[in-house]
Amino acid sequence: MDSDYGVPRELSEVQKTRTLYQPELPPCLQGTTVRVEYGDAAIAADPAGAHVISHAFPHTYGQPIAHFLRKTAVVPDAKVISEHPAVRVGIVFCGRQSPGGHNVVWGLYDAIKAHNQNSKLIGFLGGSDGLLAQKTLEITDEVLSSYKNQGGYDMLGRTKDQIRTTEQVNGAMASCQALKLDALVIIGGVTSNTDAAQLAETFAEAKCPTKVIGVPVTLNGDLKNQFVETTVGFDTICKVNSQLISNMCTDALSAEKYYYFIRLMGRKASHVALECALQSHPNMVILGEEVAASKLTIFDITKQICDAVQARAEKDKNHGVVLIPEGLVESIPELYALLQEIHGLHGKGVSIENISSQLSPWASALFEFLPPFIRKQLLLHPESDDSAQLSQIETEKLLAQLVETEMNRRLKEGTYKGKKFNAICHFFGYQARGALPSKFDCDYAYVLGHVCYHIMAAGLNGYMATVTNLKSPVNKWRCGAAPISSMMTVKRWSRGPSVAQIGKPAVHMASVDLKGKAYELLRQNSSSFLLEDIYRNPGPLQFEGPGADSKPISLCVEDQDYMGRIKKLQEYLEKVKSIVKPGCSQDILKAALSSMSSVTETLTIMSSSSAGQTQP
Amino acid sequence: MDSDYGVPRELSEVQKTRTLYQPELPPCLQGTTVRVEYGDAAIAADPAGAHVISHAFPHTYGQPIAHFLRKTAVVPDAKVISEHPAVRVGIVFCGRQSPGGHNVVWGLYDAIKAHNQNSKLIGFLGGSDGLLAQKTLEITDEVLSSYKNQGGYDMLGRTKDQIRTTEQVNGAMASCQALKLDALVIIGGVTSNTDAAQLAETFAEAKCPTKVIGVPVTLNGDLKNQFVETTVGFDTICKVNSQLISNMCTDALSAEKYYYFIRLMGRKASHVALECALQSHPNMVILGEEVAASKLTIFDITKQICDAVQARAEKDKNHGVVLIPEGLVESIPELYALLQEIHGLHGKGVSIENISSQLSPWASALFEFLPPFIRKQLLLHPESDDSAQLSQIETEKLLAQLVETEMNRRLKEGTYKGKKFNAICHFFGYQARGALPSKFDCDYAYVLGHVCYHIMAAGLNGYMATVTNLKSPVNKWRCGAAPISSMMTVKRWSRGPSVAQIGKPAVHMASVDLKGKAYELLRQNSSSFLLEDIYRNPGPLQFEGPGADSKPISLCVEDQDYMGRIKKLQEYLEKVKSIVKPGCSQDILKAALSSMSSVTETLTIMSSSSAGQTQP
Numbered sequence A, B: 001m002d003s004d005y006g007v008p009r010e011l012s013e014v015q016k017t018r019t020l021y022q023p024e025l026p027p028c029l030q031g032t033t034v035r036v037e038y039g040d041a042a043i044a045a046d047p048a049g050a051h052v053i054s055h056a057f058p059h060t061y062g063q064p065i066a067h068f069l070r071k072t073a074v075v076p077d078a079k080v081i082s083e084h085p086a087v088r089v090g091i092v093f094c095g096r097q098s099p100g101g102h103n104v105v106w107g108l109y110d111a112i113k114a115h116n117q118n119s120k121l122i123g124f125l126g127g128s129d130g131l132l133a134q135k136t137l138e139i140t141d142e143v144l145s146s147y148k149n150q151g152g153y154d155m156l157g158r159t160k161d162q163i164r165t166t167e168q169v170n171g172a173m174a175s176c177q178a179l180k181l182d183a184l185v186i187i188g189g190v191t192s193n194t195d196a197a198q199l200a201e202t203f204a205e206a207k208c209p210t211k212v213i214g215v216p217v218t219l220n221g222d223l224k225n226q227f228v229e230t231t232v233g234f235d236t237i238c239k240v241n242s243q244l245i246s247n248m249c250t251d252a253l254s255a256e257k258y259y260y261f262i263r264l265m266g267r268k269a270s271h272v273a274l275e276c277a278l279q280s281h282p283n284m285v286i287l288g289e290e291v292a293a294s295k296l297t298i299f300d301i302t303k304q305i306c307d308a309v310q311a312r313a314e315k316d317k318n319h320g321v322v323l324i325p326e327g328l329v330e331s332i333p334e335l336y337a338l339l340q341e342i343h344g345l346h347g348k349g350v351s352i353e354n355i356s357s358q359l360s361p362w363a364s365a366l367f368e369f370l371p372p373f374i375r376k377q378l379l380l381h382p383e384s385d386d387s388a389q390l391s392q393i394e395t396e397k398l399l400a401q402l403v404e405t406e407m408n409r410r411l412k413e414g415t416y417k418g419k420k421f422n423a424i425c426h427f428f429g430y431q432a433r434g435a436l437p438s439k440f441d442c443d444y445a446y447v448l449g450h451v452c453y454h455i456m457a458a459g460l461n462g463y464m465a466t467v468t469n470l471k472s473p474v475n476k477w478r479c480g481a482a483p484i485s486s487m488m489t490v491k492r493w494s495r496g497p498s499v500a501q502i503g504k505p506a507v508h509m510a511s512v513d514l515k516g517k518a519y520e521l522l523r524q525n526s527s528s529f530l531l532e533d534i535y536r537n538p539g540p541l542q543f544e545g546p547g548a549d550s551k552p553i554s555l556c557v558e559d560q561d562y563m564g565r566i567k568k569l570q571e572y573l574e575k576v577k578s579i580v581k582p583g584c585s586q587d588i589l590k591a592a593l594s595s596m597s598s599v600t601e602t603l604t605i606m607s608s609s610s611a612g613q614t615q616p
Helices: A013-019 A047-056 A101-115 A127-133 A141-145 A166-178 A190-205 A234-255 A271-280 A288-294 A298-314 A333-347 A352-358 A361-369 A372-378 A395-413 A439-457 A517-532 A553-557 A562-579 A586-612 B013-019 B047-056 B101-115 B128-133 B141-145 B166-178 B190-205 B234-255 B271-280 B288-294 B298-314 B333-347 B352-358 B361-369 B372-378 B395-413 B439-457 B517-532 B553-557 B562-579 B586-612
Strands: A034-041 A064-070 A088-093 A120-124 A136-138 A183-188 A211-216 A259-264 A320-325 A423-428 A463-468 A478-483 A492-494 A500-502 B034-041 B064-070 B088-093 B120-124 B136-138 B183-188 B211-216 B259-264 B320-325 B423-428 B463-468 B478-483 B492-494 B500-502
Touching: A034 A439, A034 A562, A064 A439, A064 A562, A088 A101, A088 A127, A088 A439, A101 A120, A101 A141, A101 A183, A101 A439, A120 A127, A127 A166, A166 A190, A183 A190, A183 A439, A190 A211, A190 A463, A211 A439, A234 A259, A234 A271, A234 A320, A234 A423, A234 A439, A234 B234, A259 A271, A259 A395, A271 A320, A271 A517, A271 A553, A298 A320, A298 A395, A298 A517, A320 A395, A333 A352, A333 A361, A333 A372, A352 A361, A372 A395, A395 A423, A439 A463, A439 A478, A463 A562, A478 A562, A517 A553, A562 A586, B034 B439, B034 B562, B064 B439, B064 B562, B088 B101, B088 B128, B088 B439, B101 B120, B101 B141, B101 B183, B101 B439, B120 B128, B128 B166, B166 B190, B183 B190, B183 B439, B190 B211, B190 B463, B211 B439, B234 B259, B234 B271, B234 B320, B234 B423, B234 B439, B259 B271, B259 B395, B271 B320, B271 B517, B271 B553, B298 B320, B298 B395, B298 B517, B320 B395, B333 B352, B333 B361, B333 B372, B352 B361, B372 B395, B395 B423, B439 B463, B439 B478, B463 B562, B478 B562, B517 B553, B562 B586
Parallel strands: A088 A120, A088 A183, A183 A211, A211 A463, A259 A320, A259 A423, B088 B120, B088 B183, B183 B211, B211 B463, B259 B320, B259 B423
Antiparallel strands: A034 A064, A064 A478, A120 A136, A463 A478, A492 A500, B034 B064, B064 B478, B120 B136, B463 B478, B492 B500
């Protein structure tokens, strides 16, 4: 099985040129000497969950965040890491492939070798399976040569998604000990990074010296929080999909007879759909988060689309493009409830043939109403994280069919006078996952790989590598690390009036922020998108010339840089301290006391009110 | 409906840069003076059909081919076209959109305006509908500004495919007369160019002064003959699809659990599938032409794929990519026969619900064997050219299902010992049709637009614009024109032992040549493609840097340049004439006679034997 991993292969002209591209490093990581500055202890964003998290992660919760600075940075407390003994580092691809993953390996390899030529980077073959079975491949220049800046995870492969059970966790520890690893780097999304945090905690508890480090790599773009602005692969996926969506828009406008319903891969959150809509301006996009917030039923959504088709027909437009995130089906309340019942019956071991007869009356009624193809898909076994098999459920076909039925009814009734409604359905997912990564993803992943090395050199455990201020050019990027446990939240479900169930702490996927700037931008334009066909074609992903350096719109409009601001705050506090030293004038001291008193009062009030809010 | 045509629109950074790209002209078209040299009268490639064609096209068959040469070309008979009165030219998009179509309009516009600023180019809105209804838009610099080097046909739109009935032909003539057009340029594939030839003939017969000119533009790449090396759009479609196929290959190799079955748009011939296979090296491609030549049944094909899956599983490979041209279904003998019966019943007005009960016993048995989804698709009304609705028939799903059933059987029986077979199906068509055209398609279309002008200036009617020697750089391209009727063939069907039915002369789609070099290249590599996963990713379509100037592999390996050779032959004959002039030595004359006698004998024998062959 592993005989083909890491072998050199025939590359096309474009691929060859890509292997020659050398991503830039931000100033803080240039040269062989890097300083690390520790900030305050990181706390969970959800204060209400902090206790549960700190209880579950006694060794790794509450560690400080870290900033990596250049050697010459004028920061008194920053520590220069001067010892670089030969190390052994393992790296593993977990979860679904995301474009750019190979560059994390490359970046880490370069950083390791730059600091000590005797260090070794060991890749696990076939993902977590390889980790448990100790199937390895030593990463060398030769292995890397045809995988630099290339898509897929085929240099090392990936299989299973999780390292979760006690047996798996112990297996991973045994491998790390047997291979004498100084660090284990886990490349993946929310699930894999939760696993990384758990491994780190278990290793610390068991005094296993291997440090565990997570890297945010997932095409879904749903690993997003105060420390992580975006994930590796998201930009590429959105660019490849936007190109195709735009082509469909041009096609729809040229042929003037079809509605294209396009479902987009991206798991439960709608980040991919939002970004693609901002890139290509389709007529409609139905975000799962909007549907969930407004509790829209499948009939509400159908009606919305039908009204849009009708409004367009009145302007003599009988074509259009509608985007649907694959997670939509789980955001529609009644379909979600139906899926929950089905998954519950799966859990009880009820066979697929018998599930429909054991549904509750209302669920059964809904189930029977749905077309046969979708019934079959809803009955599929849930994924390992208990979510539905989103890539297999053709929500776009369901909606197209419901819209067609309704439009035919309106046509017959005479309330709709346009042309017969014609839909063609598509699912865009797999065709983007293996794409050549964009320059942004190449750069971001390569820098993250370097950061992993410095996390290990600083002796940190249970951290995720972070690069922030990403919307600025690479020379303004900030590199750091944050404890994964501080990115965790705890889910609560009410079960009856006084019973609340508490979930395990985990890095949960972030939904699209309906108060965020990216969503606001979409809302501002939605009516012109709907009626005016202001389609925009970002074009195929370019590696040279204009457009090659573009970044996700949703990244650029958001006002982020949390890590930068945390640092800035620290600087202000230091400045106050240095001005108000014993011996300063009474006036200065009084002014400082009065203003700091008002600042702390304001912040206390703000913190207590936000703690009272329930978590989403 | 037409209010939005030709309006300026918001362009992305890549689109904007594309509007600034200025295609190069070959030397023969540079400057304002062009010479035209006439070759011999063009004859139909199928000598047996020549009589029928010449009978159907008395005014336009047998015209000479034309070469356009630079002013300074040393060709005694070439005529300089020196008069360039103000002209009025109409242009219309017919048939399905193909990337690059807009550049034909732009090239023609530039040529027209370069020769006389008072000339006008008039675009018909909404395709043939607009032609008949005289809905027009005058092409101006402003109209063109945001459509240069852009995909789609949305500058003018397109609707119906054909101009075929007497009413339509007369309507088109009335429009041309009312608008006082000196020429009508028809942009399209085999069907539209057949229509163009018919219009030209009718116009000549009716002494309508409008010259009709065809341009070979179709994504299918199936308008191919001795005069036409490839069509505008084919390169782009293959590049966009190959990128996606390659991404799927990388994805399959990374995940190691799926077989991707990918159906490709391209109508009945398999040119797109062949080119994409040469670009991206998938594990298998099933060409319709191979299936037809070997008379493979659906079960033969299923078995072939199953054996391949099994051979791969023995090498521990449980993933793969299989390409299927959309035309495959019509190449499988029993499915074709079934479709013919169904279309026959449609023709008799039998309703869809009643068709299955009126099938012959064997057709009915096959029909009942097929899964319900495909039955429904086979029952769809045929297209206007009597072929099945190929884009709607999910042959890839049918094959995936049959393969799954067979692999499960083998697994149960113990003859197959690999992992459970998992297929995911895709149809790649619409998402490529609206793509930004490749540099090659931009250049080719733009030059064809210029050639159209010179055809009109030379007063030619019923010609197709040709550009040959395309595999060489633009400065080696040859420009010319050939009568469309000489590209026609006549189909014959035997109906019983002595009755043969003869079709109307038409430009028929060219199949993949199973004796050609492109197919040979595929065959040479097919076993390594199948087993060794030597996937190759041509990458997303690039407009700058390496790869931007690449051309279709199938174009480059074929040893074409028919027009160039015809010219070369003419030069040899002239040379002989100039050497063997009255007054030359007896020896020279004798040598010339003896060698020409043997040449003519050889050619006579070759011609008579090829005339005896039946047409494909």
